[in-house]
Amino acid sequence: MYLKVESLEKRYGHLVPVSGLSFSLGQGELLGLLGPSGCGKTTTLRMISGLIHATSGKIIVGGHDVTHLPTYRRNMGVMFQSYALFPHMTIAENVAFGLEMRKLSKADIAQRVSSALSMVRLPALGNRKPLQLSGGQQQRVALARALVIEPDILLLDEPLSNLDAKLRDEMRNEIREIQQRLRMTTVFVTHDQTEAMAICDRIVVMNRGKLEQIGTPHEIYERPSTPMVADFVGRINRIRCRWRDDGAIAFGHTAIGAVSTGPAGSEVLVMVRPHRIELRSAGAKAGRAEGENTIPGTVRQVTYIGDSLQYAVESEGEKIMVEQATTSAGDTYKPGDAVTLNWRARDTLTFAAEADV
Amino acid sequence: MLGSFLRSLQFLGLAAILLFLLAPVILVFPISFSADAYVAWPPSGWSTRWYGELLKNEELTEAFSNSLVLAIYVTILTLLIATPAALVLARNTFAGRSALVSLFTSPLLLPSIVLGLAILVIFVGYGLVGSWTGMIIGHLVITLPYALRVLMTGLSTLPPFVEDAAGTLGAGPFAVFRRITLPLIAPALVASAALSFIVSFDETVISLFIAGTRLKLLPVSLYHYVESRTDPLIAAVSALMVLGILVLVIVIERAIGLRKAVAK
Amino acid sequence: MKDSAAVDQSNSSRRAAGVVFGLLLPILIVNIIAFVVPVLNLAAMSFRSATAIGSLDEALTLSTWQSLLGDTFYWSILWRTVWMGALITAVTLLLSYPLALFVSRRSGWVKTVLVVACISPLLISAVVRTYGWMVILGNQGFLPALIRASGFTPPRLINNEFGVLVGMTEILMPYMILSLLSGFGRLDPILDQAAETLGARPLTVLRRIVLPLSLPGILLGCLLCFVLAVSSFITPKMLAGGRVSLLATEIYDQAIVTLNWPLAACLSVFILFVFGAALLAYGQLSKIVD
Numbered sequence: 001m002y003l004k005v006e007s008l009e010k011r012y013g014h015l016v017p018v019s020g021l022s023f024s025l026g027q028g029e030l031l032g033l034l035g036p037s038g039c040g041k042t043t044t045l046r047m048i049s050g051l052i053h054a055t056s057g058k059i060i061v062g063g064h065d066v067t068h069l070p071t072y073r074r075n076m077g078v079m080f081q082s083y084a085l086f087p088h089m090t091i092a093e094n095v096a097f098g099l100e101m102r103k104l105s106k107a108d109i110a111q112r113v114s115s116a117l118s119m120v121r122l123p124a125l126g127n128r129k130p131l132q133l134s135g136g137q138q139q140r141v142a143l144a145r146a147l148v149i150e151p152d153i154l155l156l157d158e159p160l161s162n163l164d165a166k167l168r169d170e171m172r173n174e175i176r177e178i179q180q181r182l183r184m185t186t187v188f189v190t191h192d193q194t195e196a197m198a199i200c201d202r203i204v205v206m207n208r209g210k211l212e213q214i215g216t217p218h219e220i221y222e223r224p225s226t227p228m229v230a231d232f233v234g235r236i237n238r239i240r241c242r243w244r245d246d247g248a249i250a251f252g253h254t255a256i257g258a259v260s261t262g263p264a265g266s267e268v269l270v271m272v273r274p275h276r277i278e279l280r281s282a283g284a285k286a287g288r289a290e291g292e293n294t295i296p297g298t299v300r301q302v303t304y305i306g307d308s309l310q311y312a313v314e315s316e317g318e319k320i321m322v323e324q325a326t327t328s329a330g331d332t333y334k335p336g337d338a339v340t341l342n343w344r345a346r347d348t349l350t351f352a353a354e355a356d357v
Numbered sequence: 358m359l360g361s362f363l364r365s366l367q368f369l370g371l372a373a374i375l376l377f378l379l380a381p382v383i384l385v386f387p388i389s390f391s392a393d394a395y396v397a398w399p400p401s402g403w404s405t406r407w408y409g410e411l412l413k414n415e416e417l418t419e420a421f422s423n424s425l426v427l428a429i430y431v432t433i434l435t436l437l438i439a440t441p442a443a444l445v446l447a448r449n450t451f452a453g454r455s456a457l458v459s460l461f462t463s464p465l466l467l468p469s470i471v472l473g474l475a476i477l478v479i480f481v482g483y484g485l486v487g488s489w490t491g492m493i494i495g496h497l498v499i500t501l502p503y504a505l506r507v508l509m510t511g512l513s514t515l516p517p518f519v520e521d522a523a524g525t526l527g528a529g530p531f532a533v534f535r536r537i538t539l540p541l542i543a544p545a546l547v548a549s550a551a552l553s554f555i556v557s558f559d560e561t562v563i564s565l566f567i568a569g570t571r572l573k574l575l576p577v578s579l580y581h582y583v584e585s586r587t588d589p590l591i592a593a594v595s596a597l598m599v600l601g602i603l604v605l606v607i608v609i610e611r612a613i614g615l616r617k618a619v620a621k
Numbered sequence: 622m623k624d625s626a627a628v629d630q631s632n633s634s635r636r637a638a639g640v641v642f643g644l645l646l647p648i649l650i651v652n653i654i655a656f657v658v659p660v661l662n663l664a665a666m667s668f669r670s671a672t673a674i675g676s677l678d679e680a681l682t683l684s685t686w687q688s689l690l691g692d693t694f695y696w697s698i699l700w701r702t703v704w705m706g707a708l709i710t711a712v713t714l715l716l717s718y719p720l721a722l723f724v725s726r727r728s729g730w731v732k733t734v735l736v737v738a739c740i741s742p743l744l745i746s747a748v749v750r751t752y753g754w755m756v757i758l759g760n761q762g763f764l765p766a767l768i769r770a771s772g773f774t775p776p777r778l779i780n781n782e783f784g785v786l787v788g789m790t791e792i793l794m795p796y797m798i799l800s801l802l803s804g805f806g807r808l809d810p811i812l813d814q815a816a817e818t819l820g821a822r823p824l825t826v827l828r829r830i831v832l833p834l835s836l837p838g839i840l841l842g843c844l845l846c847f848v849l850a851v852s853s854f855i856t857p858k859m860l861a862g863g864r865v866s867l868l869a870t871e872i873y874d875q876a877i878v879t880l881n882w883p884l885a886a887c888l889s890v891f892i893l894f895v896f897g898a899a900l901l902a903y904g905q906l907s908k909i910v911d
Contacts, residue, residue, distance in 0.1 A: 049525055050524075050525075051521050051524065051525070070524075070529075071521075071524040071525055072524050072525075072526075072527050072528055072529050072532075073527075074525075075527070076525060077525070078521075078522065078525040080517075080518045080521070080522055082516070082517050082518060084516065084517065084518035084519045084521065084522035085519075085522075086519055086522075086523070086537060087516060087519075087541070088540045088541060097523065097526050097528070097536070098526030098527050101526055101527035101528050101532060102527055145522075145526065146525075146526075149526060149527065155525075370719065371719060371720055371723050374716050374717075374719065374720050375720065375738065375739075377716065377791060378720075378738075378739065378742060378791060378794050378795075379738065379742065380753065380757060380791075381749075381750045381751070381752070381753020381754050381756070381757060381791060382742060382745060382749075382750060382753060384753055384756050384757055384763060385749070385752065385753050385756060388756050395761070396755070396756055396759060396761060396762070397761035397762075397766075398756075398761065398762055398763040398765075398766040399766060437647075438647040438648050438651065439648065441644035441645075441647075442644060442645055442647070442648040444644065445641050445644045445645055446645075449641060451638075451641065457645070460652060460657075461648055461652055463656070464652070464655075464656045467656075467660070468848075468851075468852030468869070468889075468892055468893075468896070469852070469854075470852055470854045470869045470872050470873065470889075470892075471660075471663070471852070471872070471889040471892060471893065472656070472659075472660075474663060474872060474876050474882075474885055474886070474889055475659035475660050475662065475663040475889070476655055476659045477876065478659065478662060478663060478666060478882055478886075479654075479655075479658060479659040479662055494651060494654065494655045495655060497651045497655070498651060498652070498655040498656050501648055501651060501652075505648070555744055559744075559745075559746045559747075561746065561747060561748055561855050562854055562855065565873075566876070566877070576746055576748050579746075579748045579749070579752075580748050580855065580859070583748070583752055583755070583859060584859075587755070587759070591752050592752070592756065594749075595749040595752055595753065598745065598746060598749055599745055599749065602741075602744045602745055603741075605744075606737075606741060606744065
């Protein structure tokens with residue numbers, strides 16, 4: 001493992017923004033730190049970069065303990081949310097700064113600056129000042145400045161949050177492309193789960209200063225280990241039920257099957273993603289597939305949002321959200337329609353009720 | 358009709374108030390060219406004799422050069438002392454920080470007549486009255502709070518994280534200060550320097566108390582001169598001082614204005 | 622391993638604390654030797670007494686305070702200082718308000734020029750500006766000449782309270798204008814327009830919208846001007862010709878001419894009491910305004 005973080009903790013008096021955090025990533029891996037604002041992800045990034053000191057724990061890079069090294073000896077490229085370009089220097093001077101600190105020769109610096117600027121596709125803007133550039137251009141400069149020093153690790157702090165939606169997707173893919181080409185070990189902080197899913201090899205989900213789950217985007221989405229993770233990475237229904245003694249879940253009069261089981265009679269939190277549920281007319285005689293859950297319900301509300309239709313369906317006194325892709329055929333249900341909700345047992349996520357907060 | 362009459366009346370009133378505000382500064386110019394031996398309006402004739410007298414007046418020329426030298430010393434020391442203090446106070450959070458800021462700026466809250474008296478009483482005991490050392494310390498007490506305030510404001514308006522960014526690129530604390538912080542607070546430094554210079558050059562009350570009789574300073578000498586005589590010599594000095602300040606203001610405006618233009 | 626890391630960190634934080642202290646040391650030294658110690662010493666000085674030959678009695682005593690508080694002369698000085706301060710403040714406000722309001726409604730270079738014109742007198746020595754008023758108000762000065770030319774006998778304009786009032790008003794106007802302008806900052810012209818669309822006439826807009834919203838700036842300006850008027854020394858001294866005794870001029874006379882430092886110290890504490898009262902009044906009034 002190239003970067004190892006071991007039981008990292010930060011304390012300010014009674015405040016503990018990060019505690020007991022451990023994870024590691026291999027050479028060339030892109031790891032996302034994902035969580036709501038205030039979950040400690042930026043604090044973690046700043047501890048890795050040395051901008052704040054860890055209260056306890058260790059940070060190990062390539063086998064060397066860097067926990068007590070000052071920032072300027074760590075050789076990490078950091079891209080800040082606000083880019084933090086030096087307003088009094090030109091673009092070329094900004095990119096050259098880290099190389100000057102490393103006492104490279106003038107010719108060497110000039111050559112590396114120009115290749116870094118070409119890499120981010122800004123070869124002609126070296127003489128401009130940062131404030132003369134657009135947000136997207138400023139961001140490319142920030143990326144070039146962080147990469148030109150050939151850092152051991154690249155740290156990205158919410159790099160896309162200041163861009164408009166279209167540019168954000170473009171930059172996201174560009175960052176991923178450059179990262180893979182350079183095989184750069186990277187930590188990427190974000191609060192946007194789509195962003196994290198799209199480009200990360202693995203994701204650390206953080207909440208209240210602690211690690212909730214670490215895994216690939218697929219694992220995080222399909223097999224969240226806590227209700228918080230399930231909720232954070234996508235929209236989801238939550239229903240409180242009880243386990244039956246046959247290993248199924250009692251939902252009113254119907255039984256729902258899940259992958260796991262629990263002690264009979266104990267409370268269970270059932271979570272199902274809205275777009276994994278299929279609606280059928282109550283009368284339809286669709287053959288019930290093996291391992292599929294079916295419950296009856298009544299459509300209460302329909303919202304059309306272009307890509308999909310959102311239904312609020314009432315079933316056994318619970319409101320369940322269902323989302324279905326729209327088709328040109330346009331066969332939709334209306335409020336008052338009697339329907340059945342159908343989904344696979346393996347899409348039923350179950351959590352001990354105590355885990356729900 | 359009535360509306361436009363009222364409006365012109367309003368403009369006249371405002372012009373009169375502005376004139377009142379600027380009258381003493383404006384009127385010293387014609388009086389300084391008076392040919393009379395005393396201040397009288399209208400002068401019986403015009404001449405430049407009082408500018409000639411001024412150059413011949415040893416006390417005033419000595420006082421002028423002393424004040425200039427003093428203001429330069431005070432300005433340099435103010436920047437050297439206030440800049441590190443502002444850095445520490447703006448960049449760190451520690452217990453008693455805001456108490457220290459209040460302590461360092463509180464000399465401005467004290468009437469200068471009280472501060473002057475207080476310093477006089479202490480300095481007499483140490484033989485500092487009428488000495489350059491005493492004078493410099495006495496002025497630093499009031500220039501430091503101004504400079505500290507301006508520099509702390511300047512530091513707080515720095516773009517976020519640029520110093521951090523320099524650190525991640527391999528710059529040690531001193532390199533960060535020299536390459537990033539210092540160039541970015543240059544306008545604040547120029548403003549503090551100008552302010553310190555003007556405050557020191559103009560300071561009358563504290564100087565009056567601790568300059569003694571040996572050390573001649575311009576505002577003190579002017580004050581004593583006006584107390585005893587009423588010839589237009591002081592008008593000539595005043596006219597020159599007003600012009601000097603005007604030039605200084607324009608220079609600063611250009612310096613800071615230009616920097617702003619470059620940054621934008 | 623763990624222990625050595627902990628030691629390492631406490632060492633580095635101790636070093637950081639040392640650097641912080643080192644960088645603050647120069648300003649701390651200047652502040653202590655030329656502010657803290659002198660001011661405490663002056664307060665102590667008010668509990669000493671001067672002997673007949675101008676030297677100090679060693680013993681601590683209340684006698685200086687007793688003679689000060691028992692002498693109606695000093696009470697009359699205090700009274701004159703306070704009401705002159707209040708009068709100067711009121712006149713300054715009256716002249717500054719329309720000008721500041723006008724300036725705040727301009728924009729672009731016109732505003733810049735006006736602001737510079739209003740503020741730049743601050744940069745010019747009070748001695749020079751007061752001298753200018755001697756040139757204008759003096760018996761052979763500009764204004765008496767004007768009055769004489771129009772066929773009247775000019776009254777005495779200088780070496781009396783009128784002269785002090787005029788000079789101080791002009792000296793303090795830039796401070797008042799600055800405070801008012803900062804107060805007008807939160808006054809959006811759109812509010813005027815809103816009031817006008819609701820049917821308010823210009824004077825009503827001024828009374829109901831502009832004035833209430835600019836009250837904080839007015840209060841701040843008044844506090845500043847009153848405090849400066851009470852403690853000013855150069856202008857009253859030059860324009861009163863020794864005929865108007867105020868606290869500040871009396872402190873100077875006692876300290877430099879009579880060399881009665883304990884009495885000057887008592888008067889200094891007196892002035893600080895006036896300051897304190899003004900601050901208290903300001904605090905109460907701001908609370909009411911909010």
